Amino acid sequence: MITICGAGAFGTALAVSLAKNEPVTLWARDPDHAAEIRATRRNARRLADIDLPENITVISGPLTAGTDPCLLAIPMQKLGGFLTGFGDSLANRPLVACCKGVDLATGLGPTGLIDAACPGSTAAILTGPSFARDIALGLPTALTLACADESTGKTLQSALTTPNLRLYRTTDTIGAELGGALKNVIAIACGAVIGAGLGESARAALMTRGFAEMNRLAHALGAQPGTLAGLAGFGDLALTCTSDQSRNYRFGLSIGQGTDFDPSVTVEGAATARAVLARATAMKIDMPITHAVTALVNGELRVDQAMDMLLSRPLKEE
């Protein structure tokens, strides 16, 4: 039996898809929310029009310890606290992070946080291009499952593949999680230029040069050369930078348009930009777009000023 912690959009969508294979337990932080989903068989707060199959059991409160896989669909900046709080029931089992980002407090990615907080568990990450809604609707989706332990990775790959969700596997957790984390930063930049009316050509330039700086950091941190060219990097960058289904892209749009954005919406790229910039600066790695996005989300620069900063950099070889 698979357990999914986090009854947000992604946790709910994964539960709906995985329920095609086997019974699923979906854990919600808020007991009232869990009771409401049980009563209506719908998650009115997210994916309100999707019916939950009967073989999804919705729980709240303590988690039962076990050896079955547990998927963690919890926002990146909340993951550390969650792991600390539920450490005992999370030990000695495969833990599959389903979040994208870098933890501001520690500079670690999801698998690093799991390794630090849950000794005895095996950390993996599920990442790549997919909107929760597409998965829940049963539309075709391909993702990357990364686990440093090859044997656990193979077991997870088959357990988490469903008729509409095809998983590719890698042992490169560093590359896979950095791809998912860094594309959100570039998506904010792309939203900002489109929102400010700076054009599709500017977006293409940001996606391409953003991909270059994603690769620069990932290689310096030990990612394998091809990983970011796959679903976890290029694939997710393409999706997130071009679709207004993306919350990161929409957040960028609001910055470019000078409009308000609901602070309760999960936007992983803002905190990740700050965390990545701190790391890159310490390592003397040039990440000009991440620098510009950090200044934008901190309210230190306007979009036109950030663009001037990028365009006035010394000329260089591609």
Ligand SMILES: NC(=O)C1=CN([C@@H]2O[C@H](COP(=O)(O)OP(=O)(O)OC[C@H]3O[C@@H](n4cnc5c(N)ncnc54)[C@H](O)[C@@H]3O)[C@@H](O)[C@H]2O)C=CC1
């Ligand atoms: N929504 C999507 O299309 C996709 C989301 N993701 C990733 O999934 C992760 C979660 O995102 P969503 O589910 O979309 O966000 P969401 O905002 O829909 O849901 C977040 C869930 O986390 C729970 N939560 C918040 N703080 C918590 C805490 N301290 N302890 C336990 N639970 C807590 C909330 O109650 C909520 O149910 C993010 O890292 C996101 O990048 C990945 C792929 C697709």
Ligand SMILES: O=C(CO)COP(=O)(O)O
């Ligand atoms: O990660 C995602 C798509 O792969 C979802 O993107 P947002 O978090 O920007 O909505």
